[in-house]
Amino acid sequence: GNEYPEDLAALPPQIIIGAQYVQAAGVALGFKKKGAKNVAYTYTGDGGTSQGDFYEGINFAGAYQAPAIFVVQNNGYAISVPRAVQTAAPTLAQKGLAAGIPGIQVDGMDALAVYLVMSEARKYSVEGNGPVLIETLTYRFGPHTLSGDDPHRYRTADEEAEWEKKDPLVRLRTYLDEKGLWSEEQEEAYIEEVNEQINEAMKKTEQAPKQKVSEYLQNVFVETPPTLEEQIAKFAAKEEA
Ligand SMILES: Cc1ncc(C[n+]2csc(CCOP(=O)(O)OP(=O)(O)O)c2C)c(N)n1
Ligand SMILES: [Mg+2]
Known part of the structure; x- marks a missing residue:
């Protein structure tokens, strides 16, 4: 049962780093008040956890036991600022402790592990146990944006090569190939299907008022x-x- 209350569907977008944590806490509280069997998901980078809204969001959701899943995609850098410089906390997952909510660290380069953790968190939250904070350990294969960020000014080629070996897409495909669950043809068909979905979504978005x-x-x-x-x-x- 994934009913999504109409009046929560029209929230405006925003681009303030971390502010989506507060919004997700609010949407989750809305779900709870309306008795909707649903979970509010939101994502931020490691950089987002250095922003006040991050703490407000997880604290509020914890205080109200709201069904929210907070994901931190920790790729080691906030643009150029290394994770270790952003916080003295050894992990970002442990920040959940102060909010009284479970914090889980997962290998973000392992699609199946992330799927498992997300499914478990959803089940936990939707059953009324409150929010969950998930830290995925991952990497950014490229610049933060295409407007002038050159990662080679703050990352070594050796480090990049190490992470490239862990590419989750390659790993999942290798896994499925070996199990005989995926083929070249299926991949091509799937890419075509997804490209169509993206084009449809782009068209719809461009036509939106x-x-x-x-x-x-x-x-x-x-x-x-x-x-x-x-x-x-x-x-x-x-x-x-
Ligand atoms: C409140 C706020 N402060 C600063 C910025 C500028 N800014 C945009 S992205 C970013 C870093 C975000 O780090 P992370 O989420 O780890 O992104 P990544 O570099 O990994 O892509 C900053 C500081 C912003 N958008 N909002
Ligand atoms: Mg980052």
Whole structure:
């Protein structure tokens, strides 16, 4: 049963690092209040765990025993800042301890291990046991973005070569090949199918109406306070113009 309450489906996107942790805690609390058998998932990088919102999100979800799965994709760097410089904590998973929620560290280069941990966490959360924090140990095969980040300024070629050996796609394919569960033809067909899905999604997204600032502000309170009403009216007037 994966019912998704309509009014939670229209939350606006945001790009503030870590802020999605607070939003996920809120969505999870919404699920709990509505009695929806669902779990709110969210992801951040290791860099996101250095941001205040990370702690607020896991703490709030823990306090309310909200069904949220918080995933940290720890690839060792926040753009160029090494993980060890970001925190004195030996692991990121252990940050769950302070929030009173389970923290699990998993080999993020092992797709089956990640699947197992995610499934178990979902079961735990959906059964009303509260949130889970999962740290996946992984790597970024490339720059943080294509706008000027050159990883060779902060990572060695030797380190990259070590991680490339652990490529989860190659490992999973080798595993499936050896079990006789996957073939070249299946892969080609699958790539075609997924490319179609991506093209469809791109088309749909490009056709979506542009979001408005006045709409963002509608999601903050059930009953919008007058001061916010004023701001909404101001933006709405600008958008009309
Ligand atoms: C609150 C906030 N501070 C800073 C930034 C700028 N910023 C964008 S990505 C990033 C690093 C994020 O690190 P991580 O999540 O580990 O990403 P990775 O480099 O592994 O891709 C920073 C500091 C931001 N978007 N939001
Ligand atoms: Mg990172």
